[in-house]
Amino acid sequence: MTRCLATALLLLLVSACATTNIPADQCPADRQALENCPPTGAIDDPNINEWYRIRGSLTNEELGKDPLQIGIDASIPVKGSQVKLLGSREQDAIRSLVTKVHLIEEALYSVDAVYYIFKADLAGLAIMGAMCDAVKRGVDIRLMVDAIGSMTLSKRWLRALHSCEREAGFIRNKAGEMTTRRARIQVFLFNAPSKSPFTVNRRSHDKLMVVDGFVPEIAKVITGGRNVSLSYYGIKEDGSPNPDTYNDAEILLRARDMTEHRKTVGAISEIYFSLLSLHETNRRIRSRQFITGLDLYTKRRERFKESLNQLKSLSRIQPYFADMEVYLSEDWRDADVQIAHEFANLTNRKVITDAANNLANNPNSIIYQLEQVRELDDRTHIRVVSPYLFLAKYYDKQGNLFLDEAQRILDWLAEAPEHRYEMITNSVLTSDNAAAQAIVDMDMAPRMLLGKEYKHVWQREVGADETSHELVGSDTWLKLVNHPQLQIYETGKLDDVALGGDKHYGKLHAKYLIGDKYGFIGTANFDHRSRLFNNEMGFLFESEGLRQDLIDEFERLKNESYLWGSPEWLEMRRQVIEAGGMKGTAVRNQRRIFRTLRATGLEYQF
Numbered sequence: 234m235t236r237c238l239a240t241a242l243l244l245l246l247v248s249a250c251a252t253t254n255i256p257a258d259q260c261p262a263d264r265q266a267l268e269n270c271p272p273t274g275a276i277d278d279p280n281i282n283e284w285y286r287i288r289g290s291l292t293n294e295e296l297g298k299d300p301l302q303i304g305i306d307a308s309i310p311v312k313g314s315q316v317k318l319l320g321s322r323e324q325d326a327i328r329s330l331v332t333k334v335h336l337i338e339e340a341l342y343s344v345d346a347v348y349y350i351f352k353a354d355l356a357g358l359a360i361m362g363a364m365c366d367a368v369k370r371g372v373d374i375r376l377m378v379d380a381i382g383s384m385t386l387s388k389r390w391l392r393a394l395h396s397c398e399r400e401a402g403f404i405r406n407k408a409g410e411m412t413t414r415r416a417r418i419q420v421f422l423f424n425a426p427s428k429s430p431f432t433v434n435r436r437s438h439d440k441l442m443v444v445d446g447f448v449p450e451i452a453k454v455i456t457g458g459r460n461v462s463l464s465y466y467g468i469k470e471d472g473s474p475n476p477d478t479y480n481d482a483e484i485l486l487r488a489r490d491m492t493e494h495r496k497t498v499g500a501i502s503e504i505y506f507s508l509l510s511l512h513e514t515n516r517r518i519r520s521r522q523f524i525t526g527l528d529l530y531t532k533r534r535e536r537f538k539e540s541l542n543q544l545k546s547l548s549r550i551q552p553y554f555a556d557m558e559v560y561l562s563e564d565w566r567d568a569d570v571q572i573a574h575e576f577a578n579l580t581n582r583k584v585i586t587d588a589a590n591n592l593a594n595n596p597n598s599i600i601y602q603l604e605q606v607r608e609l610d611d612r613t614h615i616r617v618v619s620p621y622l623f624l625a626k627y628y629d630k631q632g633n634l635f636l637d638e639a640q641r642i643l644d645w646l647a648e649a650p651e652h653r654y655e656m657i658t659n660s661v662l663t664s665d666n667a668a669a670q671a672i673v674d675m676d677m678a679p680r681m682l683l684g685k686e687y688k689h690v691w692q693r694e695v696g697a698d699e700t701s702h703e704l705v706g707s708d709t710w711l712k713l714v715n716h717p718q719l720q721i722y723e724t725g726k727l728d729d730v731a732l733g734g735d736k737h738y739g740k741l742h743a744k745y746l747i748g749d750k751y752g753f754i755g756t757a758n759f760d761h762r763s764r765l766f767n768n769e770m771g772f773l774f775e776s777e778g779l780r781q782d783l784i785d786e787f788e789r790l791k792n793e794s795y796l797w798g799s800p801e802w803l804e805m806r807r808q809v810i811e812a813g814g815m816k817g818t819a820v821r822n823q824r825r826i827f828r829t830l831r832a833t834g835l836e837y838q839f
Contacts, residue, residue: 260413271403271413278406278414284447285404285414288343288373293511300511301576305595309572313490314498315565316774318782319457321480321743321790324553326467328560329459329483330356331553334544335561336444336453337363342404343373345443345506347423349382349436349756350460353390355470355540357461361394362541365534368416371402377421377510379437382460388518391420393533396520407448423509424579425516432514435579438767439509440483440756443502449488452499456755456771457483458742465742472547476737480724482618482745482786484754484772484779489567501572505770512579566778573602574770575757599757600764602773606751614653616747616787620740621669621760622658623677623836639680646718653718657790659741660723660802661809662731667819668826669760672836675827678721678797682713692828697810697821700803714798722794723802731816732808738793744771747783751775754783761837 260270293300319325319332337344337360344367351357364374376394378386401416424432441456458481459465467478488497521529545554577595595601624638646652664670679688687704695702704710724741728734745754755771757763774780795802810817819826830836 271411271415274411275403275413276406276410278410278412281404281406281412281414285373287507288375289417289419291507291511293513296511299513299580300508301580304505304508304574304576305597307597309501309597310496311569311571312488312496312498312501314486314568314570315489316568316570316776316779317485317565318779318786319455319483319485320782320786321482321739321741323467323474323478326459326465326478326481327550328553329455329481330466330468330544331550331557332455332485332560333442334359334363334541335554335557336442336455337367340367340372340444341451342445342448343375343443343503345375345441345446345503347377347437347439347441347506347509348461349379349438349440350462351376351378351383351386352460352462353386354463355544356463356466357386358390358537358540359544360461361390362537362539364394364418365397365537366541368397368401368418371404371411371416373404373416374418375421375506375510376418377423377437377439377506377515379423379439380425380516381433381436382438388422389530390533391422391518392520393530393537394418395420395518396528396530397534397537398520419510420518421510422516422518424512424514428514428516431582432579434766436767437509438756438763438769441502441506441770443499443506446499446503446506449497449499452488452497454486454498454502455483456486456502457481458744458756459483468547468549472549474549476730476739478739479742480739480790482743482754482783486568486570486772487565498570498572505572505574508576509768566776566782568774568776568779570772570774570776571602572770572772573597573599573753573755575599575763575768578764578766579768599753599755599769599771603746603753606748606753606773610748610750612748612750613649613651614749615655616784617654617656617759618658618741618743618745618787618790619656619759620659620664620742620744621666621758621762622656622673623760624680625761625764639677642719643681650718653720655720655722655787655791657722657724657741657787657794660725660795661806661816661820661823662725662729663723663738663740665740667816667823668830668835670819671823671826672760672830673723674797675824676831676836681719681721682716682798684713687713692824695824698807700807705803710798714796721797722791723797724790724794725805726793726795727801727805727808731812732805741790743786743790745783747780747787750780752780752783765837 319329368374395418398418403411404414404416405411423437424435426433440460444453445451465479465481467475469475486498488499544550575598626634627636629635642654658673661670675692679691683691690704699705725738728736729738744758746752753771753773757769757771763769806820810820
């Protein structure tokens with residue numbers, strides 16, 4: 234008993250010595266070498282102090298209302314920016330990962346990152362390694378991952394990242410002077426189910442990194458469809474090509490007009506992150522070594538460093554790191570941009586039954602902003618790319634249909650023969666979501682192309698052997714699916730390796746819309762889940778240069794696709810069924826899957 238008590242006291246003393254954490258304003262005048270005490274000569278900078286407080290200790294009580302409601306109500310300005318597109322080509326995917334690591338390594342003040350999926354593979358651990366090094370330089374770090382999207386990520390990795398804070402340096406001000414504020418690593422688990430069962434279906438689908446957000450001369454923002462996992466960056470652990478990567482798109486942004494420091498694209502993006510991080514059901518992840526006094530994470534921090542060094546040593550990657558300075562100095566496109574988000578999805582319990590009011594009461598939502606742009610842009614040609622697509626029917630409280638998006642598009646096409654609408658989405662060959670694909674192939678596309686009568690035949694009478702049905706082989710079918718103004722393309726072709734060919738078409742994951750003047754690119758799929766349940770974000774833009782880059786990307790994807798309903802598309806489906814496996818079974822049963830989703834209302838979950 235006495236020995237146990239002595240051991241416990243010893244551990245307590247060790248813990249107390251190891252976790253000394255004196256507040257900066259209580260450090261001795263001679264700045265003794267105690268944890269959190271800045272060196273002699275450090276500056277007590279009031280601007281840094283306020284920025285530091287906002288990033289770390291701001292409370293909802295100080296804000297006066299729910300932080301998400303602040304984002305919903307905010308008057309978000311349109312900002313002059315410069316942008317670069319990181320599209321779906323292999324070199325763009327690799328450059329995206331290299332850019333993220335490089336920006337963290339070059340950060341001077343702060344890094345904020347939020348991702349739906351964050352994996353502890355080479356990409357994720359290398360990014361953590363760069364963050365661990367950055368905090369030692371005095372860079373303030375915040376990382377937020379979604380509790381469900383990143384559920385396979387061991388919390389030990391997140392605690393290990395937080396433990397890097399033990400060696401944190403002190404933040405410098407814009408004059409380069411060391412301040413009394415010590416850098417931190419704050420780690421958040423977004424909408425932890427343990428906080429509230431209601432949150433399980435409300436996710437942060439964000440993919441956003443903001444570096445030095447409040448310093449307009451150097452701030453950078455990167456967002457789009459790519460999560461943090463090797464699956465999105467075109468390489469395997471050994472640096473060899475990954476042909477089955479996600480075909481995605483992101484934009485890199487920096488400020489163009491630097492006269493209003495607090496309203497640049499970097500500052501607005503950092504504020505956006507701050508509001509999202511304050512959501513009441515988020516959970517802070519902290520290193521347990523601060524409690525035990527023992528260093529539990531030495532090996533994991535070593536893995537961070539090893540992974541970062543391994544990534545940078547890969548022969549396939551090295552040229553991209555070497556080219557970063559040139560890449561970041563040229564070929565930027567001028568753009569006016571405005572951030573949009575779906576904060577209201579996270580708190581509204583009536584996202585399905587009160588869709589009309591939800592849309593009207595969320596002026597910063599992506600859908601609302603696209604509606605505003607629609608009124609400003611006299612469009613003749615619209616292009617949409619999304620891995621999952623659905624066209625909504627919205628009803629008021631009385632159950633009356635007030636918006637049928639498919640019918641509205643058809644009405645718009647009927648207004649003028651020069652109007653044209655093109656969509657690109659996944660096929661049964663390239664999709665990673667059989668349920669979502671069933672909604673596309675059995676509802677969205679038939680609603681647009683077949684009309685009520687033939688849609689019913691396609692859904693109910695055509696069997697798995699589609700090419701043998703009378704409708705599918707008729708001239709009527711060919712006329713319907715070859716609409717002169719409306720084209721729905723699905724990625725993948727018959728020469729895919731899965732069907733015995735020699736090509737890889739990957740999996741489409743990009744999300745953007747292009748009009749004649751305006752466009753949108755971000756994290757949001759044009760599907761039920763992104764519209765109704767997830768938080769999403771992205772940028773509306775006006776930029777002829779970016780618009781043309783996206784059109785070029787669109788045309789490249791189109792060349793890797795078949796028209797929905799075409800003979801080639803039908804043959805591809807037939808061969809997928811014949812190949813068997815999970816995909817073949819899903820295609821064979823696609824009509825049954827759709828009917829089940831429709832009957833149960835579960836289509837809203839996909």
